[in-house]
Amino acid sequence: MASTCEVRSLQWVMAIFLVALVGGARAVSICNIDSAQLNECRPAVTGNSPKPPTKKCCDVVHQANLPCLCNYKSAFPAFGINPALAMALPKKCGMNTPRECHVV
Numbered sequence: 231m232a233s234t235c236e237v238r239s240l241q242w243v244m245a246i247f248l249v250a251l252v253g254g255a256r257a258v259s260i261c262n263i264d265s266a267q268l269n270e271c272r273p274a275v276t277g278n279s280p281k282p283p284t285k286k287c288c289d290v291v292h293q294a295n296l297p298c299l300c301n302y303k304s305a306f307p308a309f310g311i312n313p314a315l316a317m318a319l320p321k322k323c324g325m326n327t328p329r330e331c332h333v334v
Contacts, residue, residue, distance in 0.1 A: 261298035263290055274322070275306075275315040288323035296320055300331035 257266035271287040274280050283291070303313045320327045 261302075262295040263293055263299075271316075271319060272311075274319065275311045280312070280315055283319055283322050287319070291319050291323045292325065296325075297328045297330045300328060303331070 257264045259265070267290045270290050271283060274283040274287055300317065303317060306313045306316055317327065317331045320331060
């Protein structure tokens with residue numbers, strides 16, 4: 231069972247993603263990236279026929295603290311993000327995939 235602190239942290243992250251994905255006026259920083267930058271990768275991680283990540287998306291992936299970001303993969307479906315597609319981005323962008331990013 232998750233501790234109260236873990237649950238509260240997940241709630242904050244979900245709120246941040248929600249604000250970012252619905253076009254909130256203020257961007258926030260999470261895991262070394264600006265939440266507004268997350269939309270650069272949205273076409274590569276959503277839908278039945280996702281597009282390959284763009285250079286801008288890969289730039290975001292390269293600057294992100296991936297182990298930090300990947301710890302929140304369980305929240306991705308709530309925002310229409312396919313966790314398996316999201317966790318495949320590092321490899322598609324020429325990076326090693328951190329162990330936290332492996333989908334089980």
